[in-house]
Amino acid sequence: MTPTTVGVLGMAAMLLLMFARMPIGLAMALVGAIGIAVLNSPAAALNSLGSFPYSHAAVQAFAVIPLFVLMGNFAAVSGMGRDLYAAAYAWMGHRRGGLASATILACAGFAALSGSSVASAVTMGRVCLPEMRRYSYDPRLATGVIAAGGTLGILIPPSTVMVVYALLTEQSIGRLLLAGFLPGLLLTTLFVLTVMFLCTLRPNLGPPGPALSLAERMRALWGAGPFIVVVAATIGGIYAGVFTVNEAAAVGALLTMVHALWRRTLGLTQLTDALLQTVRTTAMVFLILIGAHIFSPFLAMSRIPSDLAGLLVDYKLGAMTVLAILLVAYVVMGMFLEGFAMMVLTVPIVLPIISALGIDPIWFGIFMVIVLEMGLISPPVGINVFVVKGIAEDVPMGRIFAGIMPFWFAMLACVLLLTAFPEIVMVVPNTMMGR
Amino acid sequence: MFDRVLRLLALGGGVVLLGLMGLVAFDVVMRYVLRIPFLGAYEMTELAMALIVFLGLPYCAATGGHVAVDVFGPVLDRPGFKWLNVLLPLAGSALTAAMAWESVKYALDSRARGEATNMLKIDLVPFQLVAATSMALFAAVLLVQAWKALRR
Numbered sequence: 001m002t003p004t005t006v007g008v009l010g011m012a013a014m015l016l017l018m019f020a021r022m023p024i025g026l027a028m029a030l031v032g033a034i035g036i037a038v039l040n041s042p043a044a045a046l047n048s049l050g051s052f053p054y055s056h057a058a059v060q061a062f063a064v065i066p067l068f069v070l071m072g073n074f075a076a077v078s079g080m081g082r083d084l085y086a087a088a089y090a091w092m093g094h095r096r097g098g099l100a101s102a103t104i105l106a107c108a109g110f111a112a113l114s115g116s117s118v119a120s121a122v123t124m125g126r127v128c129l130p131e132m133r134r135y136s137y138d139p140r141l142a143t144g145v146i147a148a149g150g151t152l153g154i155l156i157p158p159s160t161v162m163v164v165y166a167l168l169t170e171q172s173i174g175r176l177l178l179a180g181f182l183p184g185l186l187l188t189t190l191f192v193l194t195v196m197f198l199c200t201l202r203p204n205l206g207p208p209g210p211a212l213s214l215a216e217r218m219r220a221l222w223g224a225g226p227f228i229v230v231v232a233a234t235i236g237g238i239y240a241g242v243f244t245v246n247e248a249a250a251v252g253a254l255l256t257m258v259h260a261l262w263r264r265t266l267g268l269t270q271l272t273d274a275l276l277q278t279v280r281t282t283a284m285v286f287l288i289l290i291g292a293h294i295f296s297p298f299l300a301m302s303r304i305p306s307d308l309a310g311l312l313v314d315y316k317l318g319a320m321t322v323l324a325i326l327l328v329a330y331v332v333m334g335m336f337l338e339g340f341a342m343m344v345l346t347v348p349i350v351l352p353i354i355s356a357l358g359i360d361p362i363w364f365g366i367f368m369v370i371v372l373e374m375g376l377i378s379p380p381v382g383i384n385v386f387v388v389k390g391i392a393e394d395v396p397m398g399r400i401f402a403g404i405m406p407f408w409f410a411m412l413a414c415v416l417l418l419t420a421f422p423e424i425v426m427v428v429p430n431t432m433m434g435r
Numbered sequence: 436m437f438d439r440v441l442r443l444l445a446l447g448g449g450v451v452l453l454g455l456m457g458l459v460a461f462d463v464v465m466r467y468v469l470r471i472p473f474l475g476a477y478e479m480t481e482l483a484m485a486l487i488v489f490l491g492l493p494y495c496a497a498t499g500g501h502v503a504v505d506v507f508g509p510v511l512d513r514p515g516f517k518w519l520n521v522l523l524p525l526a527g528s529a530l531t532a533a534m535a536w537e538s539v540k541y542a543l544d545s546r547a548r549g550e551a552t553n554m555l556k557i558d559l560v561p562f563q564l565v566a567a568t569s570m571a572l573f574a575a576v577l578l579v580q581a582w583k584a585l586r587r
Contacts, residue, residue: 019507020523021503021507021511021520022503023502023503023527024501024503024504026527026530029530030526030527030530033530049533050534051538051541054485054538054563057488057566058481058482058562059484060477060478060481062484063455063480066455066484067455070452243463246459247459247463250455250463251460251463253456254456254457272446275449275450276445276449278449279446279452280494280498282448283491283495283501284495284500287495287501336504336506337504338502341504380506381505381506
């Protein structure tokens, strides 16, 4: 058998195992080990199985993952989400669709504390949905903004998905996280514009709430102070080169913990839950990382990625055509696959192509994350949609998806804007101080 | 009982994580305020990472936390696919058992070479054995899942 045949068989086996519900990390390790045994030697395969788990976990740079996850879990307990919503509501609530816009802004804020879309949607959904209900917002708009707003969690730094992308592609974690900052603001703006547009079109979708006095507004803004401190310390600290990524994550986690203790929302039960949840998420990420590190050498040995890249270069398809093909492919895959799975499976194949075309891997990381976000909210298996459904049980799935569609197009617009103006992604990491 | 042990282990990982958070924050203070770099922090972070990941791995498996694709869930839950739902965890169990065994060999090699961290000279072997034990517990969790699928 040629290496290519083995590679194709391996990928087919991988897909079969995955669709048969084998955990993705295990499926990658299994197929990767068998593939290495065939293409190299059984001894090499066994050696990877024994050394990779430890050597790909005991890494100093990876500490950022559990520390940022911990920060997000503490932030969910501390009530910062509620404060953020109160502040956004005070300034936006009296406008048409104002509660929906406030929800987007609060989601964007929470995304700066948490690196997970699901966590953002759960936390902010519990806070915002009852409020929008109270002002009889259309359930389509109310559920749509939460599902869409939640996806900002993986674009605005910190982001677990982006850290994993950085690790898989050997890019700087700090640069990649900062690269998500402006696109995150852009997408937030596009979401708010979408809300305004929808509510101008159909005013009964989101009636305005009562206006607050300036004093009340300032008080609500003051309440969001701790949030500003944490974000300044973490994202600001990385940008200014004051903190390494690990340090920013540790300081951020410590500050959110202190805030939660000060607000008396962190008892022993909540602490235990936060720790267990964090360790569980960390283990989940690392099983995938370990599996990916066994699977991708196998793919490289099969020479499929490099052959494919060579083929695309020979056909002179051009970067834009390839990006368009990838966009369509990811959107279609996103309907069936979970974001993490899609990323770890495709990165070893797509990265050589991207590099051959001269596209910056950091820019592509942001492109990919937004496209993954589109998958998070597209039918039939958008995870964020299930999360929202869990909070708004009485709203049928069909209506939630209908509510999401306008935001899905806003994301598409964002991807196109970033393709037309790549500087939006690159300007922050390029002006970053320190390393 | 088994599940309680796994939960306790994961909680142990959580306590290590809290310690890691404190350690890194302490390192920052030492560097900026006292201008004394804390030299052992780097390798302590590495070892802490191994503990956090491997103490949590079996708990994550037992609580269904590992990412899997559930598109065909309704089809696969039909009785006709019972064999597949038994076979796949068995295959996973064989794989993780092999990883546990190979990890033990890796730890023994490392002991033969006398591997330790650079600054503090901490022996790596216990941490590598934690990784091996974790993979073995993961294999056990998958065996239990295969058994449950068979009984259903």
